[in-house]
Amino acid sequence: MLRNATCDITPRRRRVSTDAKPAGKGRSARLVACLALAAAAPVDALEIEITEGWDSPTKIAVVPFGGPAPGGVDIAAVASADLARSGQFAALGSENMLSLPTVADEVYFRDWRQLGRDYLVIGRVSVASGTAADRVFALDYTLFDVRAGREAASGRLSFAAALARDAAHRIADDVYQAVTGVRGAFSTKILYVLVRDPASARTSYHLTVADADGHRERELFRSTEPILSTAWAPEGGRVAYVSFETGRSVIVVQDLTTGQRQRVAEYKGINGAPVFSPDGAKLAMSLSRDGNSEIYIQDLASGDLRRVTRQPNAIDTEPSWSPDGESLIFTSDRGGRPQIYRKDLKTAFVERLTFQGEYNARGRLLPDGRRLLYVHRRERRYHIAWQDIETDAPPILLTETALDESPSIAPNGMMMIYATRKGGLGVLGAVSIDGRARLTLPSRRGDVREPAWSPFLAGPNLQAPGA
Amino acid sequence: MLRLMRVVLAAAAGGALLLGCAQQEVVEPTVIEQPPVVAPTPIAEPEPTPRVDSEGNPLDPAGRPLGRTFYFELDQARLSERDLRVLAMHADYLRDFSNRQVTIEGHCDERGTREYNLALGERRAQAVQRYLTSAGVRPSQVETVSYGEERPQDAGHDERAWARNRRAELIYR
Numbered sequence: 351m352l353r354n355a356t357c358d359i360t361p362r363r364r365r366v367s368t369d370a371k372p373a374g375k376g377r378s379a380r381l382v383a384c385l386a387l388a389a390a391a392p393v394d395a396l397e398i399e400i401t402e403g404w405d406s407p408t409k410i411a412v413v414p415f416g417g418p419a420p421g422g423v424d425i426a427a428v429a430s431a432d433l434a435r436s437g438q439f440a441a442l443g444s445e446n447m448l449s450l451p452t453v454a455d456e457v458y459f460r461d462w463r464q465l466g467r468d469y470l471v472i473g474r475v476s477v478a479s480g481t482a483a484d485r486v487f488a489l490d491y492t493l494f495d496v497r498a499g500r501e502a503a504s505g506r507l508s509f510a511a512a513l514a515r516d517a518a519h520r521i522a523d524d525v526y527q528a529v530t531g532v533r534g535a536f537s538t539k540i541l542y543v544l545v546r547d548p549a550s551a552r553t554s555y556h557l558t559v560a561d562a563d564g565h566r567e568r569e570l571f572r573s574t575e576p577i578l579s580t581a582w583a584p585e586g587g588r589v590a591y592v593s594f595e596t597g598r599s600v601i602v603v604q605d606l607t608t609g610q611r612q613r614v615a616e617y618k619g620i621n622g623a624p625v626f627s628p629d630g631a632k633l634a635m636s637l638s639r640d641g642n643s644e645i646y647i648q649d650l651a652s653g654d655l656r657r658v659t660r661q662p663n664a665i666d667t668e669p670s671w672s673p674d675g676e677s678l679i680f681t682s683d684r685g686g687r688p689q690i691y692r693k694d695l696k697t698a699f700v701e702r703l704t705f706q707g708e709y710n711a712r713g714r715l716l717p718d719g720r721r722l723l724y725v726h727r728r729e730r731r732y733h734i735a736w737q738d739i740e741t742d743a744p745p746i747l748l749t750e751t752a753l754d755e756s757p758s759i760a761p762n763g764m765m766m767i768y769a770t771r772k773g774g775l776g777v778l779g780a781v782s783i784d785g786r787a788r789l790t791l792p793s794r795r796g797d798v799r800e801p802a803w804s805p806f807l808a809g810p811n812l813q814a815p816g817a
Numbered sequence: 818m819l820r821l822m823r824v825v826l827a828a829a830a831g832g833a834l835l836l837g838c839a840q841q842e843v844v845e846p847t848v849i850e851q852p853p854v855v856a857p858t859p860i861a862e863p864e865p866t867p868r869v870d871s872e873g874n875p876l877d878p879a880g881r882p883l884g885r886t887f888y889f890e891l892d893q894a895r896l897s898e899r900d901l902r903v904l905a906m907h908a909d910y911l912r913d914f915s916n917r918q919v920t921i922e923g924h925c926d927e928r929g930t931r932e933y934n935l936a937l938g939e940r941r942a943q944a945v946q947r948y949l950t951s952a953g954v955r956p957s958q959v960e961t962v963s964y965g966e967e968r969p970q971d972a973g974h975d976e977r978a979w980a981r982n983r984r985a986e987l988i989y990r
Contacts, residue, residue: 549972576967578931598962599935620939620963623932636932642943643936665936681933687892688933709892712930725930732928753974755930771974800931 396564396778396798398435402788408529410469411442411462416452417475420487421511426473428518432536432563433525435780436764437787442467454492454501462496469502470494471525478508478814486510488814489517493525503528508814515565516810535760538562539804540767541570541580541589542778546796557591559606562760562803564791570604571611580802583626589802590614590624590633601635603650615648623668627675634658634669634678645669645680645693658693668712673719679703681711690724692739703739710745712756716783717763723748723783725755734768736783748781758803759783767791769799868910873917873989875910883907885987886970887945888980891926894940896948904945907987908952915955921945922986923963924970926979931965938963941985 412430419425426444433439444450448461452474462470473491480486486508493503505524507517516537523534544556555577560567571577575594582589583603590603601615601624615621619638626633633648637655643665645658659666664684671678677694684691690704690713704710709727716723716736726735726745731752735745749768757768765787767780772790776797779790791798869875875883885907887900896904911917923942925934942961950956971978 549969576964578965578967594964594967619961620935622935636936638936638939643939665933665940667936668930668932681930688929709929711933727929730928753927 396560396567396791396793398431398564398789398791400435400437400787400789402437402786405786407438407440408469409442409467410439410471410525410529411447411465411467412471413447413450413452413473414444415473415475415489415491418477418487420475420485420509420514420517423511423514423518425475425489425514425518425521426471428515428563429471429522429525429536432519432522432534435563435787435789436526437782437789438526438530457494459494459496459499462494467496469525469529470496471521473521484510487514489521491521491524493528506814507812509810509812513810513812515561517812519561519563520809520812532764533762533806535762535764535803535806536562537809538761538807539586540564540758540778541582541802541804542798543577543580543800544793544796544798545776548776548797557589557604559589570606570609571602578800579623580800581625582802582804584628584630584805586805586807588626588630590626591800592622592624601633603633614650614653625670627671628673629675634671636667636669643667645678647678658695670712670714672715673717679713679715679722681713690722704737704745706744714757714759716759717761721783723757723759723766725757734766734781746785748783748785749779751779754779756800758801760803761806765803767801767803769801868913875907875989877906883910885989887941887985887987889941889983889985891928891979891983892937894937894944896944901948904948905952908949908954911949911954911958912952915958918958918960918990919949920988920990921959921961922968922988923961923965924968924982924984924986925966926982927966927969927974928979929966931967935963935965938965941983945985945987 410433412426415426430441434441442465451457451472471491471493473489475487475489478486478488489507491505492501495502503524507520509517519537522536526534539559540562541559544558546554555573556569557571557577558567558569573593573595577591577593579592580589587607588603588605590601592599593602599621600613601621602611603614604611614633615635617637617639620643621637623636624633631650633650635646635648636643637646642662645666647656647658658678661684664682666680666682668681669678676696677692679690679692681688682691687708688711689702690710691700691702693700703722707727711725713722713724720738720740721736722739723736726733732754733747734749734754734757735747737743737745751770754768754770757766759766763783765780765782767778770777770779772792775792776799777790777792778798778801781788867876870882877883883906884903887896921942923938925938939961942963946959946961949959969982970984971981
């Protein structure tokens with residue numbers, strides 16, 4: 351299932367001598383172990399291929415946890431893969447560990463220093479209660495700072511077997527925050543469109559949600575007509591998208607718990623580009639009901655529409671909210687070419703944000719409200735770029751392939767996911783905003799496109815009683 | 818009078834080929850009531866040229882199918898002179914058969930963002946719609962829909978495929 355993946359991150363430019371083990375034999379042994387692990391996992395649509403990591407990642411070892419593997423999930427391996435995927439960590443494969451401690455007494459820091467590790471995670475799973483059918487597991491884990499020779503974080507989780515992967519992502523989040531100071535986004539999800547049998551008479555479109563690592567895929571809606579423009583509500587319980595299920599574009603809001611779908615915009619002409627307001631009460635969208643594509647805001651409770659732009663001869667589309675909800679970013683070709691603008695919703699003041707190049711579209715602001723991510727055309731190729739909108743600095747390219755689109759930002763602002771083409775397939779790519787880590791998420795089942803990274807999610811309650 | 822002027826203008830745009838159509842319009846006002854798919858039987862009519870093929874798509878005066886796909890340059894929604902001549906013949910037909918309706922689909926190539934392409938596809942469809950209605954076709958006969966880049970004609974990913982995918986299609990309902 352995992353093609354070309356390795357347990358240890360393999361950056362293109364990283365010097366081998368900085369790692370504890372030389373490449374070659376050690377690397378191939380690790381690869382075999384990783385594939386064996388992958389074979390045991392259930393088949394999922396998305397695979398992960400890490401193509402580039404940081405030059406000097408934090409070196410960590412997540413030791414296989416002691417005790418049973420709930421639901422057959424190797425929780426330590428899932429958490430380890432999460433950390434490696436960020437590009438900020440290089441994780442050691444268990445076959446290269448000198449010992450496999452599961453409790454603090456068994457940890458010899460000297461061993462881990464010898465392996466060049468900065469951090470170490472150990473854990474132990476035990477059966478807390480229940481019979482085989484409704485067993486509840488407890489997991490105690492500890493993060494050690496190897497150089498300082500002391501504990502850096504610890505936790506106790508309680509969960510049923512079905513939530514084993516949630517537990518793994520929760521541990522990865524905890525470790526990530528303890529080491530980097532930034533909240534981890536491993537417990538988030540991605541929404542995307544899987545296109546099966548593309549370019550055939552049997553083409554079908556599958557709106558799909560999966561964990562951020564591509565596992566536990568779940569189909570939300572299926573259609574023989576195109577689906578696009580996926581978006582999450584801020585609380586993570588609803589999604590919005592554009593569907594051609596009626597033969598024309600309609601905007602649908604779907605509840606993830608009940609699966610209930612509601613067509614919230616079905617006007618004459620285009621119904622497109624839905625995005626939830628930061629308070630979740632409104633949807634900004636692009637409609638051509640009044641003749642040409644303009645930006646509107648619809649109140650979801652009342653259905654009231656507020657028109658935001660008025661440019662009868664221009665395309666105004668792809669709205670997105672500033673993090674504070676006070677302005678809308680959007681694409682407009684009112685100046686002759688598509689460029690990104692911002693409109694202050696209180697003062698109605700409009701300013702153009704992009705000036706370099708003839709095609710800049712689908713802007714999204716990072717959580718800092720200052721860095722703008724967008725699709726940028728350069729020499730007839732379409733890349734994802736970002737720029738600081740408070741300076742005149744030129745855009746910084748994050749991708750180098752030619753047909754990159756639909757960037758979506760992780761809620762911690764550290765990575766973005768986008769759609770591109772690779773080997774004749776539509777695949778998802780993810781890049782750290784600093785450009786140092788890259789991975790692709792292809793599917794063997796068809797083209798994948800239109801990704802939307804979820805906000806931080808409340809997730810299932812994994813707190814152990816008294817923990 | 819206005820209608821006649823439009824015919825003359827359309828004829829001027831369409832060139833010599835169009836004159837036959839313009840004359841037919843004048844001599845065949847009763848055809849409007851006929852179901853469109855039933856071509857008049859050659860024996861009964863003085864001018865035996867059928868106006869549509871077996872699928873109900875209009876033919877040019879020489880009996881060849883009229884082009885129904887119109888191609889565009891990158892980022893553009895401008896119709897070529899040649900397309901305008903073909904559209905003038907469609908306009909003639911639609912004026913004569915005001916019970917016929919068309920859907921104009923706007924499409925784009927895969928480059929650029931999907932939502933901008935949705936709007937660009939609509940702009941292309943509207944360019945065709947505007948031409949038809951300005952040539953005297955009733956607005957109620959023409960509707961537009963944009964599929965953006967979602968329904969390519971050519972599944973390829975090169976210049977040739979892209980050129981085939983930047984199009985508007987006229988579909989007789």
